[in-house]
Amino acid sequence: MKSLIRLRMSSHDAHYGGNLVDGARILQLFGDVATELLIMNDGDEGLFRAYDNVEFLAPVYAGDYIEATGEIISFGTTSRKMVFEAKKIIVPRPDVNDSACDILKEPIVVCRASGTCVVSKEKQRKNQEVDCNGKANCNCCHMWRRGYEGK
Numbered sequence: 001m002k003s004l005i006r007l008r009m010s011s012h013d014a015h016y017g018g019n020l021v022d023g024a025r026i027l028q029l030f031g032d033v034a035t036e037l038l039i040m041n042d043g044d045e046g047l048f049r050a051y052d053n054v055e056f057l058a059p060v061y062a063g064d065y066i067e068a069t070g071e072i073i074s075f076g077t078t079s080r081k082m083v084f085e086a087k088k089i090i091v092p093r094p095d096v097n098d099s100a101c102d103i104l105k106e107p108i109v110v111c112r113a114s115g116t117c118v119v120s121k122e123k124q125r126k127n128q129e130v131d132c133n134g135k136a137n138c139n140c141c142h143m144w145r146r147g148y149e150g151k
Contacts, residue, residue, distance in 0.1 A: 001040055001072045002037075002071045003069065003070050004033075005029055005036075005069075006068075009021045009025070009065075010062060011062045013025050013062060018061070020060070021061060021064070029086060030111075032068075033070035034082055034084075034115070037070055037071075037080070037117075038119055041072060042123070043124070046080070046117050046118055049115070049116045052116070053112075054112075055112045057110055058108050058109065060088060060110050064091055064092070065089050066086050067087045068085070068086045069084065070083065070084040070085075071083055078119055078120055079116050080116065083113070083114045084111075084112065084114065085111070085112050085113075086110050087108060087110065089103065090102065
């Protein structure tokens with residue numbers, strides 16, 4: 001299960017000199033991606049419990065278009081392990097004119113992260129398909145999770 005958000009960083013997102021965007025803004029996008037994934041999977045927004053890894057790999061500036069993606073990679077009873085990536089896909093070109101932009105031939109990865117979200121059992125409203133190893137989208141022995149309950 002995957003999610004994607006694409007948006008332009010505005011001058012309001014620029015927090016530092018030279019129109020540099022705060023890395024926390026990228027983590028906010030990852031939070032929105034995680035929320036969408038939880039809604040798609042569980043029918044509930046859930047909560048972000050913790051990041052276990054965050055790597056800021058390239059600067060982001062006002063005017064950059066960022067594509068943030070995420071994927072649930074494993075399930076627990078209430079936990080959802082996710083990985084995230086943010087790429088710069090369009091950059092402004094003020095050297096050409098004040099409204100020029102270029103689509104990058106090769107997107108630039110600006111941030112990667114992984115973390116865990118939780119949805120309490122009583123708030124889970126959708127069935128899941130989970131295999132014995134906690135991997136998503138498997139059709140093995142957990143028939144009860146798909147509504148068969150011994151039928």
